[in-house]
Amino acid sequence: MSTPTLDKHSAALDAAENTASHTIKVTFRIRRFNPEVSEEASWQDFELDIDPKERVLDALHKIKWDQDGTLTFRRSCAHGICGSDAMRINGKNRLACKTLIKDINPQKPITIEAIKGLTVLKDLVVDMEPFFQAYRDVMPFLITKGNEPTRERLQSPEDRERFDDTTKCILCAACTSSCPVFWNDGQYFGPAAIVNAHRFIFDSRDEGGEQRLEILNDKDGVWRCRTTFNCTDACPRGIEVTKAIQEVKRALITRRF
Amino acid sequence: MSAETTSPAGASDVTLYDVDNPAPVIEPPRKRTEKTPKSTRTNFELYGWLFMRLSGIVLVVLVLGHLLIQLVLDGGVSKIGFAFVAGRWASPFWQVWDLLMLWLAMLHGANGLRTVINDYAQRDNTRFWLKMLLYTATVFTVLLGTLVIFTFDPNIR
Numbered sequence: 342m343s344t345p346t347l348d349k350h351s352a353a354l355d356a357a358e359n360t361a362s363h364t365i366k367v368t369f370r371i372r373r374f375n376p377e378v379s380e381e382a383s384w385q386d387f388e389l390d391i392d393p394k395e396r397v398l399d400a401l402h403k404i405k406w407d408q409d410g411t412l413t414f415r416r417s418c419a420h421g422i423c424g425s426d427a428m429r430i431n432g433k434n435r436l437a438c439k440t441l442i443k444d445i446n447p448q449k450p451i452t453i454e455a456i457k458g459l460t461v462l463k464d465l466v467v468d469m470e471p472f473f474q475a476y477r478d479v480m481p482f483l484i485t486k487g488n489e490p491t492r493e494r495l496q497s498p499e500d501r502e503r504f505d506d507t508t509k510c511i512l513c514a515a516c517t518s519s520c521p522v523f524w525n526d527g528q529y530f531g532p533a534a535i536v537n538a539h540r541f542i543f544d545s546r547d548e549g550g551e552q553r554l555e556i557l558n559d560k561d562g563v564w565r566c567r568t569t570f571n572c573t574d575a576c577p578r579g580i581e582v583t584k585a586i587q588e589v590k591r592a593l594i595t596r597r598f
Numbered sequence: 599m600s601a602e603t604t605s606p607a608g609a610s611d612v613t614l615y616d617v618d619n620p621a622p623v624i625e626p627p628r629k630r631t632e633k634t635p636k637s638t639r640t641n642f643e644l645y646g647w648l649f650m651r652l653s654g655i656v657l658v659v660l661v662l663g664h665l666l667i668q669l670v671l672d673g674g675v676s677k678i679g680f681a682f683v684a685g686r687w688a689s690p691f692w693q694v695w696d697l698l699m700l701w702l703a704m705l706h707g708a709n710g711l712r713t714v715i716n717d718y719a720q721r722d723n724t725r726f727w728l729k730m731l732l733y734t735a736t737v738f739t740v741l742l743g744t745l746v747i748f749t750f751d752p753n754i755r
């Protein structure tokens with residue numbers, strides 16, 4: 342391959358440098374709810390000239406800063422790490438900060454609404470408390486017996502690999518709020534809690550696995566999973582959520598038989 | 599009807615809610631709290647899950663075999679009559695086949711519907727009564743079917 346030089350401009354590079362002329366008109370159709378004004382939620386359209394290589398979060402910022410300061414949503418890191426801005430974009434749960442406008446067909450209005458299955462407090466902000474309650478209920482912390490070692494707890498790379506996938510969770514709730522079982526019955530633990538239980542159940546350093554398996558063996562645990570795969574599709578971290586749930590089921594069955 | 603015509607400032611709802619008097623929010627069905635769900639510490643759901651897969655495998659043979667015999671072989675449905683049933687139930691093999699199919703299909707179907715009720719019914723009362731109806735119907739059908747298979751009299755008049 343030839344190395345790129347300054348005097349040999351490609352058409353794409355030219356276009357990329359002409360950023361000013363590179364915006365397009367996009368309609369964002371946002372589900373608004375403000376209990377201080379009305380009990381009804383309603384759709385509101387916002388038109389924006391925006392570079393399609395920008396993210397949905399940038400568009401929300403533009404709307405909030407330039408058009409309507411009352412638009413309410415959560416975000417913190419803006420780079421897919423904090424898990425604050427999971428929302429339903431064109432009917433699919435995604436992080437606004439990881440979704441490029443060009444990837445979700447900006448020719449048509451882009452719909453944005455709060456994630457489902459949790460109480461909408463205002464616009465895109467939901468009450469995450471039941472979600473975090475399920476998280477707490479699986480005891481997402483290291484449990485050990487005996488004396489603490491003086492140095493770190495060693496683990497082989499293979500043992501670390503066993504639960505690597507589920508360590509990536511950022512607790513955004515995209516998975517749990519995409520699960521039809523959770524939509525209809527909030528008592529179900531939901532995929533995120535199971536993912537975070539999996540992270541410790543399969544950690545060779547942890548000794549609380551039995552307890553966590555017992556918790557997830559109960560009536561609102563893993564057996565309520567219907568393998569819809571919505572969670573796996575939704576996860577912005579690419580975690581194989583359904584697989585993790587199945588691994589917990591298998592651990593429960595092999596433990597019993 | 600025409601499409602959505604919601605204007606943000608509908609004249610009627612302007613004065614209804616304000617900062618001190620917000621509208622009620624919509625809570626999700628059966629929200630998790632610190633106290634619910636209570637743990638039961640049984641393996642019921644594990645066995646239920648396993649039973650669905652195991653009975654399903656057996657039902658593939660039983661049901662497909664049943665459909666083949668009843669609807670396809672020997673001239674299809676036209677042959678079915680009292681004599682045909684009596685002839686089959688004269689053999690303990692078909693008695694056991696039908697008994698097994700009755701029990702497995704009924705328990706499998708009932709447990710499947712229990713799952714559906716758990717998934718869809720929201721109010722505790724609705725859940726309870728739907729399940730009671732389901733269990734009653736299941737017990738009745740299983741017992742009646744079993745009774746018929748064991749007490750069948752080919753010479754009935």
Ligand code: HEM
Nearest residue numbers: 567650651654655657658661703704706707709710711713
């Ligand atoms: C022919 C072979 C059959 C196989 C292999 C089979 C297999 C299964 C499996 C594996 C499930 C669990 C699905 C899940 O947990 O998500 C299921 C659910 C169910 N089965 Fe069957 N089954 C069979 C026949 C039947 C029959 C004869 C009936 C009716 C009497 C029936 C009624 C149901 C119902 C109502 C459900 C629950 C619906 C659902 O989970 O979505 N099945 N079946």
Ligand code: SF4
Nearest residue numbers: 510511513514516576
């Ligand atoms: S598993 Fe994925 S989708 Fe679910 S909470 Fe964690 S990061 Fe979000």
Ligand code: FES
Nearest residue numbers: 419421423424438
């Ligand atoms: S703002 Fe932090 S994950 Fe999107």
